[in-house]
Amino acid sequence: MQRRLSAPIAALACLLLAACATRPPTATDTATFIVVRHAEKVDASRDPDLSAAGQARARALAARLGALPLAAAYATEFKRTGQTVSPTAQARGLAITAYAAGEPAAALAVRLRAAHPRGTVLVAGHSNTVPDIVAALCRCAVAPMPDHEYDRLSTIRIGADGQPRLLVERYGAANPPPATTP
Template sequence: MPRLLASIALALTLAGCATTPRTPDTTSVTFIVIRHAEKVDASRDPDLSPAGHARAQALAASLGERELAAAYATEFKRTSQTLAPTVQARGLAITPYPAGQPATEFAARLRAAHPRGTVLIAGHSNTVPDIVAALCACAVAPMADYEYDRMSIVRLDADGSARLDVTRYGAPSPAP
């Protein structure tokens, strides 16, 4: 009988461990860096095209229920429009940053402001690779002008080590 009680107690203890909610990771920060979605034309500050709005929705869907600590977009409409579905679903404001700010300065600002959590950043084909490289201290491939589906995920651990994962979201970017 004592063995049976011990077995039941062990089973209940293990079952309790299996259902215990995971504690959020508070020792690292994740930066998700994307380029704005497809634009309606080549003017200086265009809106998103219908394909761009679809990609913005795809971004929100790809992030699912992921909690965000902050969201950043340049002063151009297309970057904030790309983040809009994601931030609206979370009741989060977009923090603007100047597109021309040097990537190393912007990355330092991000790291100082966000020691943990997940931060979403929208930039441009000529700024995203430099921002990602400055965040991870690693080599990053250039971004073609027609590439809209790249999502760079930089995770900085508490010890300062960085990992870069590059994935795709939404419809594949059409080749020229």
Template sequence: MRLPHRFRLSLGLLLVSLAGCSGTPVRDISAPLTFVVVRHAEKATDDPEDPRLSAAGEARAALLAERLRDAPLVAVYATEFRRTRQTAQPTAEAHALPLTAYYARGPAAEIAAQWKQAHRSGTVLVVGHSNTVPDLVAALCGCATTAMDETEYDRMSIVHFDADGRATLDVQRYGAPTGP
């Protein structure tokens, strides 16, 4: 049975207006591709294998979410460890995005290639560890990076890709200063 034109038009307009009310944030697919890579925030001493964040770490995780509040976030990645997930969670929740796990000990070049293939635009947050963040950043930007001290929690590496796919690295700090 074919519906009258007027009814089809009204139904179409209704569906379009309902889609706009879904509560799902609109992703800016025209935004250039940017990776924001940070180390997990300060960890507690509750578990030597998989510690939680300390109070200072929870505060830094909240600052990270605030810092990225207006970013056109399209994905959030954290390793399988509790401290990275807890660092990324406030940002993921603020953007209504799932938290996607990646293997901390995976080859940085392979992981970076997968992320660059999966994302063409928008901002991607990656939370890693002091011994993985520099390699991930280097693999993403194809540039030299500096090692990260075990006491450094405030480094934010931002890898921007231009329209031609050329990467630039901008290293910033966020939250209370730490490290050497």
């Protein structure tokens, strides 16, 4: 009789061991996209550098993200976006991947999701592109970004269930007040 019981017990033990071998989803099983606008620029020319305030904001971004492991950093072809993510990328030994500022947000979102199904990715854009990029990644409505807003940090986490979740926070110094015209 004991031999008959040992076979079902052995089968049950194998099933339990197999169940233990599969692990529950973890943070590394999710994709996270952190999207920011470039920091403050020195002037309104076509391709300006960051101002002193912008450089401070870029450093604040690196500090805000701390030791968070990043899989990649993306910036448009303009200096100000690359300069915004540079302190963060350099701290992690990452090259910055360029993307075209004029690339449709939906196409960029598809490309980012395909290239990075897990891990955390930093993306820098512009006031007229960031809301569309965030909306395409989270599949949700996103508020427009006024020209004076530089401190919005949008985090889109795509859970193991495939559902995106958006968290909007602020980082660095508060936004400067909007410019007024006399």
